[in-house]
Amino acid sequence: DIVLTQSPRFLAVSVGERATISCKSSQRVSRSPNHQDSLAWYQVKPGHPPKLLVYWASTRELGVPERFSGSGSGTDFTLTINGLQAEDVAMYYCLQYYSPPRAFGQGTKVEV
Amino acid sequence: ENLVESGGALVQAGGSLRLSCETSGVVFGAYWMSWVRQAPGTGLEWVADIRKDGTEAHYAASVMGRFTISRDNARNSLFLQMTSLRAEDTGVYFCVRDAVPWDTATHFNLWGQGTQVTVSS
Numbered sequence: 349d350i351v352l353t354q355s356p357r358f359l360a361v362s363v364g365e366r367a368t369i370s371c372k373s374s375q376r377v378s379r380s381p382n383h384q385d386s387l388a389w390y391q392v393k394p395g396h397p398p399k400l401l402v403y404w405a406s407t408r409e410l411g412v413p414e415r416f417s418g419s420g421s422g423t424d425f426t427l428t429i430n431g432l433q434a435e436d437v438a439m440y441y442c443l444q445y446y447s448p449p450r451a452f453g454q455g456t457k458v459e460v
Numbered sequence: 461e462n463l464v465e466s467g468g469a470l471v472q473a474g475g476s477l478r479l480s481c482e483t484s485g486v487v488f489g490a491y492w493m494s495w496v497r498q499a500p501g502t503g504l505e506w507v508a509d510i511r512k513d514g515t516e517a518h519y520a521a522s523v524m525g526r527f528t529i530s531r532d533n534a535r536n537s538l539f540l541q542m543t544s545l546r547a548e549d550t551g552v553y554f555c556v557r558d559a560v561p562w563d564t565a566t567h568f569n570l571w572g573q574g575t576q577v578t579v580s581s
Contacts, residue, residue, distance in 0.1 A: 349521070379564075386566075386567075388567035388568070390504070390568075392498075392504065397554055397571035397572065397573060397574060398496075398504065398554075398568075398571060400559070400567065400568065400569050403559065403566075403567040403569075404567075409569070439503070441503060441504050443506075443567065443568070445565050445566055445567050448509070448518035448565065449506065449518050449519065449520055449521070450494070450506045450509065450518075450565060451506055452496075452503060452504045452505065452506060453503075454503050455503035455504065
């Protein structure tokens with residue numbers, strides 16, 4: 349089974365600064381034939397279902413602010429929030445959907 | 461497009477529970493569906509998924525042999541039969557739909573509001 353390891357588990361960033369979250373996979377999650385990486389990022393706020401931010405490692409979901417970006421390939425992935433806003437305080441999770449069982453990372457708590 | 465879970469309750473350890481998810485405005489039979497849970501103070505945990513035609517299902521190791529996912533495409537409904545419940549099964553259970561109607565699993569883009577399951581020990 350694929351295991352996703354997120355770091356850091358807790359991140360405190362000033363408003364306007366950059367937040368960077370890492371997600372490392374125990375196996376490659378690249379799909380043939382176009383080598384798309386089967387990794388997504390979600391934002392979770394208390395009392396709300398998760399919100400999709402990024403899929404295929406770097407494709408931003410419609411309606412997600414441009415300050416959220418995903419990057420990486422193979423086994424190392426990053427979610428970057430450029431110019432953190434107060435409303436970005438939340439938990440963030442990566443998800444692999446390359447092979448069953450699907451799995452989330454442990455989560456990263458981002459605070460201002 | 462809407463997913464509505466039901467069936468969550470307070471149950472004693474060792475007991476059983478059946479969760480349901482009704483969908484509306486969704487071409488239900490075209491998508492893989494999953495259950496994802498969130499325990500208090502812990503992270504998201506993918507629990508199980510089922511292929512769009514119901515012929516294939518997968519489970520997290522923590523629930524293998526105790527939970528069964530199923531679907532009724534004629535009724536646009538998804539189910540999770542939970543048996544031998546443990547305290548660590550406590551959490552909010554979300555019904556979740558894949559984003560793309562492919563034969564292989566993709567990311568999730570549609571979530572229900574969740575239903576609370578509490579297992580008392």
